[in-house]
Amino acid sequence: MSEDKPSNVPINSGRRQLLIGSGLLGAAAAVNPGMAFAGWRRGHWGWGHPEENVEPVDWTVEQLRTALDALRDDTFFAMIAFGVPGDDPYSEYQGVSTPYPGGITTRADLYLSGGTDLLVPMPTAFMNQMLASIATYLRLSPMDIPEMASEDVGENGEWILENLDRTFTEYLEGEVSNSVLVALLLNLAATRVAGSIDGPFPSPFANLSWDQKARVFEELENQHSWLRRAITWAIPDWHYREAAPGVLNLMISFMLRVSGFGSYCEFAVFNPATREVAQRPLGWVLSQYAPDAPPSGIGSDDFIGYFQGRRSV
């Protein structure tokens, strides 16, 4: 712990649930084990075995950024496996896989996160107010995660959470990508749907089965979903409150739609210098499209004639 330890503000139970349920704490611990504390291990809460002597680290915005980017990548891998499963670990873990490659092999996750970042020019204040609103909502309507989210986590735990929250607040004041926001929301929804989620991945969403993932989206797409209520619950700015559901819709539906497009288009093997694909995209192989490409065809011999010989009407 550094000498000039900043004074943290004690955080309320809603904020705690946000930090834990969104996968933020797990992502932090995945990057730096010092963030694990008092009975908490990645993706798993235990009772009664406080690890008193773990020295918590001082946590910087840059470290948090790295952790969140990793969480985003993990979440988006899991999303692509959900949409276009393949023979990768994420597909296998969700219990729905195929013996040949899927969207992850085409790096559709990159397509999805890059697209999400460009999708909507979110004002920083808007994003902050949305997240703050969720925390307020969670305080009143807690999630079904173990008491540790709201109860005694020991001195270390308290300090770590406070530290994390302070760093997160600072982080949110800077450049925050939409894809990170979406990953946090997706994980929060996963925690909400499935409670405490154990598994090999830092992202709670990635540790769900395919059916559970579908339940997450069922919840997210529902016009009366708790997340929709939560993001608008306590947004002070009236215009933001009015716009929030539309923005949420946009991001959720983009996730669902673009998993397919990203997996089957040429994105991964496009060469901008030649405006051509460097090799036949996996999506084309999977769909048996353009067997002779590259290069892309400029014509075909598919002309049969005119219906009933009619050239004009």
Added chain:
Amino acid sequence: MRDVIIIGAGGGGPVVAKELAERGLDVLMLEAGARHANPEQEWSALENHMNSSLSGKLRFGPSDPAKPAWFREQTTPGSFSQVAGVGGTTLHYYGNSPRAMPGVFAGYSGRDRRMYDHRHKFPFSYDEMRGYYEWTEATLPVQTAAMGTKEKAFFDGAAAAGLTPITGKDVTHAGFRPQENAILQPGGTAGQTSDPSQLNYPNATGCTLCGHCFQGCMLPKGAPRNLKARRSTDNSYTPMALTADLWKSGGKAVTLVSDAYVTRILSDRRWGRRMQKATGVEWRDVNTGEVHSEDAKVVVMAGGCIENPRLWMNSDLPDPNGWVGRGLTDHALDWVTGIFDHDVGGAKGTSCSSRADFPGYGAIQNTANTPGAAANNLALSDSGIRGAYTNGLGSRGAWDGEAGRVFGTELKDMMSDINRQMSILVLTDDDVERQNRVDVSRVFEDDHGPVARVSIDKRRRSRRTQRNRDYLANKSAEILRAAGAKKIIRTDWTPVLLHLHSSMRMGDHHRNSVLDQNCEARAVEGLFIADNSALPNSLGGPNPTLSTQALATRTAEKIFQQYFDGDAWVGSESPICSIDDVVTQAVINRGL
């Protein structure tokens, strides 16, 4: 001072530009997006490179690819497919150019007259429109589409489902037909070979059946710009407008400025017949940020259904009856896909060359798709994920199981051979409804002011709209079944905003329309609208661009008569076709 300033070079703007340039007026056309002067050197046949709405060459955004696309806010689920640039959204379009249903015009007395949106008709008759259709069809030109594998499969299915062919340009009964397309049909080696060395112009003329309409048409290779196969306005009307002095005596070439975003319509207040008078426009150079303005006798808005209301509101123009931006229609599109155990040409040939029309309900059409688009289209729904949840929808009908998004292994299975997919796009005859609207965002702003905000709630559409959509989805499934499909899925799309109409509608009454019978704004003198937003309704389902272009031709005549003391020409002169040798020579001479 110009005679006429036109805002937007998409489906409608260049029509007015060409028609008035031909009459010798001094016309300035301002386009927010790119010029696309050298497609063969800049474009590709690849769907993400060209079509990504966020970063593609053909997007609604600035020509500089490093800058983000222009955002629009949506309050309800849905997505856009619109393009900025010379050609506008016709850079994407499939060239389908059917006429509107006669039942949506004033004076229609057919037995099915109550089947249409009879409160929002064209304020003039179909007979009057026919003359403008003929003029526009001859100019583009519109031709009967050739048949390939997928068209043959569709016609066989439609006939097996009991439909009969429609053999005229006017829709007289429910039936199927080849599209009337604004596409030059295959000539020479086109359509006969895939060998690129044999497909250069003039060995190949017209459509080579490459299968990439969506990516912008730049073929056949080496053809002059006005002889590229698909008649998007960058290939048809714009080249004519830019060379009017060369192919028409007394004509005057249009001045075209691209990367020019109009941010304000200038006007004088007056309290006569109309509340204001348009005097010019102010625009921003998208690259440098410089602001310019020019005056004109007449201003024509042609920025499309979403940008026109935004520009109107950001210009503080009057909206006395509250109809600005209201009554948006979108054909309540839907998507029905059949999987076959044999090749039905799912990714082959023109994007769309066959259709069936159902007066009073709308139309359906068979489309070819590249793999990304096909996967996208199967997942574009708010009816949940098939087999998992329905989000309160998930309707049943002639398709298999519940309607909804295809996801996971089912998506992968359906995508396992794209040529065994046959996809049908449903174009609903949807109602003009006040709650479907465009206004401006309270949260999002860009360099050109508050952005447009769009609300079109699929779940709150009128009963007639929903009934029509279900009817057409069922018809599509029946045709697919009759064609031999082994599995049929209805995706039940969220609104996909690519056929947009009537957000600044013309009408027969000052209480329910922005524009009068001449497409002049009721509240602003000298301000006309000449794009899809001027349409009074959704045309009964047929694809909108030909009707917009015919109406824009009529509007050009009205402008010429009312403000420049000229005479009408449609009906008394013959049109010059955009592929006429005089135009080709003019295009080559001007180096276009």
